[in-house]
Every structure is written in structure tokens, then in C-alpha cells.
Amino acid sequence: MKYILLLWEPDTDWQSVPKERLDAALAEHVAFGRYLDERGIEWTGGALSAQDTATTLRPGPDGPVVTDGPFTELKEGIGGYYVIDVPDQATAVEIAGHCPISSATEVRPIWD
Structure with a gap:
């Protein structure tokens, strides 16, 4: 069974935030992707x-x-x-x- 994780958050123009903030947010998602990979969970996201x-x-x-x-x-x-x-x-x-x-x-x- 597949599930979608809808990430509700304030609407943010990620192309205009300071690079440090964007990098930190992306790093969290990279870490979560690694967690899923380590668990052997197939996933896609965007x-x-x-x-x-x-x-x-x-x-x-x-x-x-x-x-x-x-x-x-x-x-x-x-x-x-x-x-x-x-x-x-x-x-x-x-x-x-x-x-x-x-x-x-x-x-x-x-x-x-």
C-alpha cells in the first residue's frame, strides 16, 4: 500500500530565501530520503x-x-x-x- 506524505507548511518561495535556510531545509529532506533508503522503503517525492x-x-x-x-x-x-x-x-x-x-x-x- 502506498501513501503520500503531504507536507503542509507556510507557502514559501524557496528560490528567494537565504541560501543557508534553503540548504538547511534541503539537508533535512536528504536525511529523510537516506532514512527511507536504509529502511528499504521505495519512495519518490518533490x-x-x-x-x-x-x-x-x-x-x-x-x-x-x-x-x-x-x-x-x-x-x-x-x-x-x-x-x-x-x-x-x-x-x-x-x-x-x-x-x-x-x-x-x-x-x-x-x-x-
Whole structure:
């Protein structure tokens, strides 16, 4: 059984923080990756781009309604995810429009 660990934290532009802070944060994740490796746990992970890069689809009377940003109510939780490899965000949003939508589907680039 696979699990996703959603790392909830304040929205941070990691490309603009002081190098020491970024290095310290990345070192913690490297250490966690080593821990998983030592335990023989298969894993993959990635940092998400800032929340303002997200696109959200909600059910509408004539199909999905697309809005900028995550803007999902906090009472709603993330119940699953898909990782797709497409050339751009417009294609990702088009693909997401075919995915079953309960409350919302957030489309966000993974920070490289």
C-alpha cells in the first residue's frame, strides 16, 4: 500500500530565501530520503511550486470550472493524487478536466 506524505507548511518561495535556510531545509529532506533508503522503503517525492501557481477545477453545470490558485476550503482534504507528465500547464488543466471531480482538483507544477 502506498501513501503520500503531504507536507503542509507556510507557502514559501524557496528560490528567494537565504541560501543557508534553503540548504538547511534541503539537508533535512536528504536525511529523510537516506532514512527511507536504509529502511528499504521505495519512495519518490518533490517540492510543489508556490500556491499562486496552482489551478483548481470545480464541478460546474456545463463541465469543470477553472480558477487560478488553490482556493480549496480548509474543511476539504486531499483524498488522492495523480502525477502526469505533460508539456505545459494548459495541457495539465485539460487533462484534469477529464478526471472525476468531487470538491476540487488542484493542478500545480512540481518545483524543479
